[in-house]
Amino acid sequence: MIERETFLNAAVVAGCPEDQTRNFITAKVLLQERQLIASAAARLCDQPDGPTAIGYGGARGGGKSHWLLAQMGADDCQRVPGLKCLLLRKVGKANLEHFEDLRRRLFNQLPHDFSAFRGILSFNNGSRIIAGHFQNEKDIDAYLGLEYDVIGIEEATTLTARKYQDITTCCRTSKPNWRPRIYSTTNPGGVGHAWYRTKFIVPFQGAKEDETRFIPARVSDNSFNNPEYRKVLEHLSGWQKRAWLDGDWDIAAGQYFTTLRREVHVIEDFDDTRAREWFAALDYGFAHYTVVLLGCRDGDGNTFIVDEHAARLWLPQRHAEAIKAMVARHQMNGVVAMRGQPRLSMRSQAEVQTRPLMLSDLQRFVAGADVFSRQSDGTTIAGQYEKHGITLRVANTDRVHGWAEVMQGFGEPNVGLAEGGVRPTLFIHKRCARLIETLPALQHDPNRPEDVLKVDADEDGVGGDDAADALRYLVATKSRQIREMKLRGL
Structure with a gap:
């Protein structure tokens, strides 16, 4: 059992308001440190500009389910009379048994009634928690059109993005002293992995949380886990x-x-003057994303993807201007820029200083074969870019070879060099948000395991393989090399 003094100190550190801490103490619900951080985040939902969705997920056995019911029942329901909460979990029988076990452990000090038949837990102030469930996604439709002040979703990644969006339309209130919110707990994996990662994890990792807050769960957070469980x-x-x-x-x-x-592979900063060669690649789309990646190679053979342009529903002229602006954000090493120029014995310092990178500095700017396909009027997408100052050439589009090149660049960071591991030589700057977001979600093609399964972004722009294809073009296509050799007679 957690000592009261330890709990009070942890609550202060986590940022829990005093009345929230009192609610937990009254109910004799003494949450652990990570759970208290999640509860402090839940209270941020009270603020007019605060979040509306709290995610608590990660490793199994982190105490997520315990926290969810505790937050709804011991805090939210106690401070606002008449609150109506929905707790959703997949598979009804398991849900009700799970709910009953948690209720007995959590609320034995809080006066309440529980109807196992209806799955409703009611408190003396009129607040109640409805234990909902779904076997299939269509079961979610039974809750649509109803109003809930709080919605809690366990195992949220068992839902598709569309069903999660549907259930959020039920999270509304007519209470003047309450701001609706959704709590969710889950583990990585499942059909909803990609959208949950995009909605909660990516903003958390990028320190750009606005409407959401995410609390990572670890198995070590829960001191009540038996040692054997961790070994499992x-x-x-x-x-x-x-x-x-x-x-x-x-x-x-x-x-x-x-x-x-x-x-290992995502870097925070990069010094442009390290670059010895610059290049770019484009994957074209209109309804889908057009993605352009800017990369370079340093003197040690490392490749860095340093910038990204990604947009959809744009015409080539608009893309071209954004691409030029992206390139100009970077610097060209003055010494590298003078390659091939006549050597002068006296060069001023100004002549070897860095200058803005230009399209003409790129050793290659490649694109997929579709950009060069002739349309009904005889024009090509490449030709449209040419009119706006961007000259493209055909990339190496061999998919299996390209993915193998990318994998080779990532190396084997989990294997030490002493054990024969391959050193990583491909790195991505954190500003390449779409590339970083979509790469981890790509899967093997079950019909061709050496290839990546092709996938399009959904209607909200989530997911897709556009950025990955641009990376493949960038890495797999090499610059043309011209060698001069003297002809020798026989």
């Missing part, structure tokens, strides 16, 4: 171990880029 998780392998033990969101079942590690 440690004996897992592949994506399940990374997901359920480490709470790693950069995974998926069937994930293609299994060696991609954010802490």
